[in-house]
Amino acid sequence: MCDISATGTQAFNCFKGKRKLWELSAKLLCPVIGTCLTTSEIRKLAEKIVDKEQARKSDYWLHTWIVSNCDVKHHLSLTVQKHLDKKFTAAIKRFGLIKCRDELKxxxxxxxxxxxxxxxxxxxxxxxLCDLTIEDMAYETIHMLSHQIGAGQRADLKRLHTVEKELLELKKSSxxxxxxxxQTISSKEWQLxxxxxxxxxxxxxNLQLKEHCQRLERQGNNNAAALELKQLQNKVASQNTSLEILDKQxxxxxxxxxxxxDNILGLTQKLQLQRQESRSLEGLVKQSLSPCNRCSAASCTDCPDLKxxxxxxxxxxxxxxxxxxxLVSRCNGEFSHHDGGVEDRxxxxxxxxxxxxxVICASDCISHDAYYRLKRFCKQHNKRHLYIPSSGISSFAKAMxxxxxxxSCVNL
Structure with a gap:
């Protein structure tokens, strides 16, 4: 696997083929297992290789168990190796095209x-071609990413509290x-x-006045009748003007x-959406702070199962x-991302x-070309897709x- 140079420095031999899981250094096993395998995948491996009882133990116990048993070649490490090779086939092929060490970084x-x-x-x-220098670089990067993810979860919790506060204020306002x-409607209905x-x-x-005018016309055209008729006609005209004004009012x-x-309906819909996003975010944050243990997707109400x-x-x-x-990994799904045409082709x-x-489309940060390309593709091929109005974690949790x-086909 590696040779010792004359100076005593350890250097990997670049011509012995692809390395295996049990051939990696001990410090790399923990980040590899923690980053490349989800909790649900580890549980399935434990159930397959050991038994269902072992698979029900805590996430930390399962992580420690699989790390400590993958430093040598046996049934478990071979199974994990095969699983990871299958899971990341595309990436392995891309890296496999690299023939020069300087192109790896x-x-x-x-x-x-x-x-x-x-x-x-x-x-x-x-x-x-991976040597100790590249190993250290990868280890340091993954180590810092784990800190950033932890900080992101704390930020999620803070955002959840903010959303709950905003939801309460919105509910009071609504x-x-x-x-x-x-009250306004009741008053206006009474006025109507x-x-x-x-x-x-x-x-x-008006009907009575018209009938009276007709009677006067039949009685004759004397001066008194003509005067009364004129007065009645003026009164009818005035009544008609009042009628037009009332019609306009x-x-x-x-x-x-x-x-x-319409305002009430809009406020009600906005409040309902805020409640749904808050419930989705609350369930996911609650699950991240206290991971589900001994539950199945059918019985867990906090974690949507993407199956x-x-x-x-x-x-x-x-x-x-x-x-x-x-979030997608936590909900038993596979995640991929396209930035909407900013850098990705x-x-x-x-x-x-x-x-x-x-497909979940964050419509607040996407190019017009990518937006219409996605919309046209999903309609033509009947692909399930949702639009979220912002990149916020609560909107994405609601979409999941x-x-x-x-x-599907929802504009959030």
């Missing part, structure tokens, strides 16, 4: 920049607005009833009433990618859309709930 950095740390770590460490709107009664009275008076009140109802679906996120803020990946989007089971519940 730029390709590694490209994967890290777009949030593909797990596949890059496995493909790099098992590459025949309740006040609804109460005020209901009063106007309608006035209209009915005026129409009845009625129309204005009806428009104001409809506007108030191994491949989730493609298009657009969004780059700094949120690792948090998206962590737009033609690459079609290939990623083909391989995805569901909708994917797990088979809700």
């Amino acid at each position: 730029p390709v590694w950095q490209q994967h890290i920049d777009r949030g593909s740390s797990a596949e890059a770590l496995w493909a790099l460490l098992t590459h025949p 309740d006040k607005s609804q109460q005020k709107s209901h 009833d009063d106007l309608q009664q006035q209209l009915a009275d005026i129409k009845a008076d 009625k129309l204005q009140w009806q428009q104001k009433l409809q506007h108030s109802k 191994g679906l491949k989730i493609l996120c298009v657009g969004g803020q780059p700094r949120m990618t690792e948090q998206y990946r962590e 737009s033609k690459r989007l079609d290939a990623m859309l083909w391989s995805a089971d569901a 709930d909708d994917v797990a519940n088979e809700i």
